[in-house]
Structure formats: C-alpha cells, structure tokens
Amino acid sequence: MSLAGATQDEVRRHNLAALVRFLHEHGSTSRSELVSHTGLNRSTVGGLISDLVAVGLVRETEPVASGVGRPSYGVEPVSERAFVLAIDLRVDRAIVAIVGLGGAVLARREHRFRKGQQREERIVAQTVEVCREVLGSAPEGGLLVGVGVGVPGLVRQPDGLVRFAPNLGWVDVPLGDHVAESLGVDVPIVVGNDSDLGAVAERVRGSAMGAANVIYLSGQVGVGGGILLDGRLLMGAQGYGGEVGHMRVNPKGRACRCGSVGCWETEIGEPALREAAGVGDSVPVAEIVARASGGDKAARRGLRGVGRWLGIGVANLVNIFNPDVVVFGGSLREILPATRDLVEDAVGGALTAPGEHVLLALPALGDDSTLLGAAEAAFTALLDDPLGAVSGHAARSRTAAGA
C-alpha cells in the first residue's frame, strides 16, 4: 500500500513497461516525445531505451527534427522481435494471426468450420492446426510472448474457463488449457470474451481511440457487448459482465437460446434479421442490406424492424452507461449504416444528458477488432514486464515458434 515500499527495481520495471506500452500503442516516436510522455528526465529515458535496444525490443532510427531545439533520435518497436498468436474463434470459423510488437499483423489465416463441427475437440484440433501453419511463417529470431483467444461466450476470469458459449453449444470448456497442450507452447494464454477484446482493440487502435467510456457491440448469431468504463473493462464479480444481448427488451417476444424470452439478441441477431427479411439461413447480412437498398421490400421491412429494436437497446445502454462512443461490430457493421436514422432517433429518446454527446461509430479495425484485441491481451505479460518476459520466455518461445 505504501509507496515507500517500491524498490528501485520495481520503479525501473514500471518505467520500462510504460515506455514499451507507449511504443506498442503509438508506434514510431522520438526520444523527446517519450521524455514528455513519461515525465522522466532525458538521461533516464536514454538508459531505459538502451536496455530495450540491448534485448532487441526497440530500435533507434535517424534523428527526427521536432520543431525548435536539436533533432531528437527516433525510437520504434521491433515487431519481428516479440510477437503473439491471436485467435478469433467464431461459430463458423477461426481467424488466426501473428501480431508483432507495435500491432503489425505479420501473418493471418482464416479457416471455416464445416457445419455441425462445433464439438469442442474438433474445433480445437482444427484451430491448433491453423495456428501451427501460421507460426510456421513467424519471423526468425522472434519470440512468441503470448497467445490470446477470443470466444463468443461467457469466460470466467481470471482462469479463462469458457463457462457457457450458447451459440457454440459449449459448457465449461477449459479452452486455454486445450490450446496450450495441443500447441505445446509455454507462454501465457489469455482467453477472453470476443466483444471485450473488440472493445479493447477499438480503444487502442480503432474508432474509440482516446475515449474512456466505450461500448463495443458484436452482432453475430448472438449479440455481445464489451464495455470499457474509465478505460477499464467491465468484468463484474466473476468476469461475466457485458452480456447485453440477454437484456430483455421484448418480454412478449421470441424464445432465446439462453432459456429466456425476448432477449435483445432475439430481435437484432442475424437469425432475427433473416426471418424478418424472409430469407434463408445462408444469406449473408450484407446481401440483405444490398437487397434492401436495391428496393426489395421484404428485406427493407426486415431491416427497419431490426433497426428499431437496435435503437431501443442502444438507448438503454446509453442511459445505463453514459458512454462516449458505441462501436457497432460484427454484422452490426452492415446493419447500422442501413438503419442509422432509426438508431439515432431512439438514442435521441434516451435521457438528454447521456444522449447528447454519444458517438455511434463503425469499427475502424473492420472485421478484425476481436482478433487484434486478442493480440492486445496476449501482449499483457510483455507490456507489464518487458525484460522479464523476454528473458524468461526466450528459450521456450523460440522452440515453440520454430515448431
């Protein structure tokens, strides 16, 4: 509790962590910017940079002129030196990427599951297979420092057990353990809710950059929510917070897979839109939107209906959370532009004070918010203790990365 207890080593680790996080999130910068960002003096920053250069996490670049004063050396993260494996596990596919320090996507592969293959062993086996392929193209000399996985379900924290993923049909799956064993790596594995990870990524690198209070909605079969308050993820008592898709908005509505009736996702999820638009299971949401704008009446009517329910739920969330920005991810990326008037109307019907400033945004990271959020989660250990993570995991990770 007392600051007096902080040793010099702790202070140094803290400062190194702050430096690496800044470089990871902002990319190439100058020494003077690091000095002004950290509030540390020039020589301390210089010493810390030397330490990071020595282990290869950072490189110095040509001096950069920065207004008045003498030019300052440039500093940038070395994305090939430390990287993570990021997995966005969805109901119908797995997307796997290698993401380097600084956020560069170094390799990316997508694998669609065949229908009816959602049994956990098959999903895990196929996903691990894709991971191996992707790791095969990992940069030489680079260190795998973590694995991050996003899943559409309730994930218990801190252990990452997938308690319930209704649309995968999973109950109590220790996904992190399965992936770690099958992959044979010995680095931290973080499993998170897909929407939570989407929220984090959009805040670090996307539409919600710099915002403190963010709601990221992910529309698929179900609807999830990742909620950042004052920059911190809403977790709740056991880590299950943010299940906005199961907010009952229409108690006289449809049965939900969760066992309840009239949950928000029964009105705005992909199946609801398909039903309302009178199209089959395999028609993509983008196709429905295209048909509606082409004049198809059923598609148009379906979209309008979904748009009204979308607005009702978003207005609820605006009243409950007073967010700076709501980001519409997944299939809502297609639905929002086609129904924005309805959603804005509904938000206009929220209480004036929380409703007046909120921004309704599309994800700047497109379809990759969750994938990149999984990468951010996987970088946590490195960002908290850069030298410790590099020295501790170097040998093991090199093996794994080359496997």
Added chain:
Amino acid sequence: MSLAGATQDEVRRHNLAALVRFLHEHGSTSRSELVSHTGLNRSTVGGLISDLVAVGLVRETEPVASGVGRPSYGVEPVSERAFVLAIDLRVDRAIVAIVGLGGAVLARREHRFRKGQQREERIVAQTVEVCREVLGSAPEGGLLVGVGVGVPGLVRQPDGLVRFAPNLGWVDVPLGDHVAESLGVDVPIVVGNDSDLGAVAERVRGSAMGAANVIYLSGQVGVGGGILLDGRLLMGAQGYGGEVGHMRVNPKGRACRCGSVGCWETEIGEPALREAAGVGDSVPVAEIVARASGGDKAARRGLRGVGRWLGIGVANLVNIFNPDVVVFGGSLREILPATRDLVEDAVGGALTAPGEHVLLALPALGDDSTLLGAAEAAFTALLDDPLGAVSGHAARSRTAAGA
C-alpha cells in the same frame, strides 16, 4: 507517472490518509491492526497516530489484549472533532444530518415539503433552513469539513450541476452553489446522484460491505441505480451513468416522464404500483404491502405485477453487470420481501454464470443509505488529506458551524 517522483511529504500524506480512512470505515481498532493493515512498521504507525492525535482527529484508548503478544493500544476516530453536513434531498422532503468522523450520526432532522413546492428556490431555502438548525447542535470545537447532497437526478461530474431531475422538474440547477451561498460555508460541497451515494454507503457500512460489484436500486416515484464496479462508481463520460430506471423493458407500455415509453420505472415506480393496486396517490407503499398480506386482492395483484417487472429488470442488470449483490432501496425495500419469489425466479432465468452467485439484499442502513452516502462523499477531502483539511479549513469551518 513514475513512482520515483513521490516525495516524502506525499508518502506521509498517503499513509495518513490510509490510516484515517481505515479508522473512519472500521471504527475503534488497535495499533497492531493498523500495522498489519497498512504494512508499515510499528514506529511509523506510531508517528502517524501521534500526528493525528495532535490535531484531535484520533484518540488513543486503553490497551486492548489481542491474542498472543503484548496488549496493543486502542485507537479510535474522534467523531466530534471533524464532521460533515449530509443532505438527502427527495421529491417530498429533505433529510439533513451531521455525521462525525467514523460515521456516527450526531444530529438528524427531516423536513417535508408541502405539495407543489418543488420550485428550486423554495426547496433550497427550506433545506438550508433545516441545515442551519442542525448545525446549531454541532459539537463545540468540531470542524465542519464538507457538505454532501444527494438528489434524485442526473448530476454532472465533476462540477455537481443537476442537469435533469425529472421528478423534481429541475433542469440545470447549480445546487451546490446555491446551498454554499445560502449557507455561507466555505468547505467542499459535493452533489451526487441519490442512488450512487446509496451504493457507496451500503458498501462502506451496509449490506454490500466488502463486495466489489454492487448495484443499489432506489425506488421512489422514479427508479435510480448506483453501480459500483470493482469498488468504483460507474460514472460514464459526463457522470450520468446508472440511469437503469430508463431502461425500456416494455416498449408497448406507459409513457415515461423522460419522454420515452415503457421505461422500467413506469412499471415498478410507486405510481405504477398504486395504479396496479387501485389505490390513491397518498397511500404509502408499505400500506399496499400490508393490505396484500392481509388478503386484499387488488393490492396483491398489483404487487405481483410489479414484482414480475422488477424481476425482468434485475435479471437484465445481472446479465449486464455480473454483480456480487443487488441492494433494494427506497420503496423497493417494501416491495422486495413481498415479491422475492418472482424476482428470484426471474434472476434464475438470467444466464446461469452471472445469476448463480448474486445476492438480493435489503439495505442494512434502512432509509438512510443516501444520507450516509452523502456524508461519505463530504468526507472525501478530509480522508484524502487529513492534516491539510483540518489546518486549511479550521478557522472558516468553526465560524460556519457556530453560525
């Protein structure tokens, strides 16, 4: 950002603050408990206590035997030395109290407004009048260190402007300034949402003691929510978060004062219960509950209907927040015991994971949660910097307290 920047003075202030906060929240304790709580060594704690004794905030008591080892001196907060003025401003009345360090209520007065007197000038004038009376019985030699006010409305942070209090009919009222001017005091004045303050008080001294994730619901004409996540109040972008009463649960329902339709408070607020039970405006909620348990069919039917909607909204909040405990305050204190089966049923219909552990509780502070939360808010300045608050405000506060 760097810990290296903390001066000895800052460390000392930090440690003094931790000690006083512990004494304020836990009351009488022993030196050894303070040593083990703070992690500081015995002589440091001794020195800090001497400083606090010197300014009168703390007194030492007889040695207390504490299991093995030599007996340890007792330490307790001096409630008459530093006190705050707490105001719970409701639609129909103002409750005002003097609360001493450690949480003791030293004086308390309640004043009912006559109907139709909600114009802000009259409300403020009458409330200030009650404050003056209460301050007249303030302990001699005591210092007024802050004023806290709870209101049923949207309060902008950090400046405390009451943006909108629909049930008072207020828009953009600088309540803190009005009270400070009329009262002629020069101490920090904190204005907060009534439910937010209720949540804080129930966590510090009530049913949610020790819980990190708390939802405090306050039922009156409207329904408010105070939400603590990881021990911190959900504020949102401008401080308006927690307006759970305006979650639309019944889009085909009644018009709400906020301009929307089917808000939760239109189904579970006091007017909804009265209408459902077929009783007049002046019948208290407790009377309806009594009638129902006495066999009155209309009262019973009304309560059951409200109970079902109460359950739907609580289940929504459980899914969204995954709280440890939900505290039912205001008129919900009467309604929960009479409808607990329905509410538990509905929460049982929430997702299993967040639903399985949540506790549905009545406020341990009874009707005073908001009042005592206003006191906690008013103590903030003292608890953050005990010696600074005492030396800085001593002269001014003595005058004000004696006025």
